[in-house]
Amino acid sequence: MINLDCDDLFDTWRQQARWLLSHEVDPSLVSWASLGVADLFASDEPVPEGQGPFQARIPRALLDTLEQASRYRGDQRWSLLYEVLWRVSHGDRTAMMAGDKLGSELQRRIKQVNREAHHLHAFVRFIERPSSSAGPQYVAWHEPAHDILHSASEHFIGRMGRHRWLIATPRDGVYYDGEQLIHQRQCPQEWQQLAQNIDDPHGDLWLTYYSHIFNPARLNEKVMQGHLPARFWKNLPEGELIPWLITQARMGKQQNGQASGIADRAGKRIALKSPSP
Structure with a gap:
């Protein structure tokens, strides 16, 4: 051999x-x-x-x-x-x-x-860094199952314009400096730390939005996980909400989920106009 x-x-x-x-x-x-x-x-x-x-x-x-x-x-x-x-x-x-x-x-x-x-294009979540920071303006962490980062990340050059961005993974990483795409087969540790430890200033707003557009009445777990595999949840900002939203749907919100979000609101009285003489 x-x-x-x-x-x-x-x-x-x-x-x-x-x-x-x-x-x-x-x-x-x-x-x-x-x-x-x-x-x-x-x-x-x-x-x-x-x-x-x-x-x-x-x-x-x-x-x-x-x-x-x-x-x-x-x-x-x-x-x-x-x-x-x-x-x-x-x-x-x-x-x-x-x-x-x-x-x-x-x-x-x-x-x-x-x-x-396709998963890279769909599930990467870029987080914007402070404008005063040097280096990439947007960073993301992703864990692909195959070696697709280098070839598939060219997709973001057209989407992100002249902005500088970085995608780090457990194996390799890419950095676009506004002019060229730099690929490192061994992702530098500083890239990994930057992508994994950054705080999203708009995270709470996004979670509020996601929880409100989630429709429990239309939930099909098998189809959902076919389009959004569970292995990606931990790296998505909305990932922490998904198990809770699924549980709520199982507990009855598939029937009343659309109404429950507004059930406690006072509402608004509408006055009827008197008919003209």
Whole structure:
């Protein structure tokens, strides 16, 4: 078994895979370390030196597909990509298709990656810092399940204009300085502390607004968690309200929730005008 480590970088993996293909090394003979953890069953087999004689012809579309799938974190992250590459390079393009067992897993991973990018766009909550502060004007903390931050955060360049902003995660971070997007694979500790410890001056106002627009009569927990997974609640300002609002809905507010919010208000008497003679 040949044991390789691409440091979870697609370009590094691509160079390694190209070299393996040139020597026609079968996928069953290769293992990639993931997240710095080596395969316990891999051994230090001697590896071929130099470039091999086999020249593979790879469609550009496949490389783009493999790069998308490479952002998925999970078992056999890089080995699966090499197996797809191997089959296509040997004339079997069904490995790219959803109808194939391997292609189905490839497409599933791409779908998960795209969904995680959507979650970033939907659930990041930027908090504005005081105008006198140096550095980013807006900061946010997010915990994505896959490596989508660098590619998906470009979405905010158009949305935030010339403002400076920062998104920190447990792994990496991005900072837009008004002109260019800076990505750090290892998120600096000061970025993480800044994003996790900042107070939102408008937080109470937002919680009041959210609690008033929540409609218990239309609550469907399964659908809600499909669109807003519970793993994101802890990092959303309204997350602390959601369990309480769900509990209130279960306890009867699904029937009277729309009226209960105004039941104790005094109301206003409307005087009727006397009909004209």
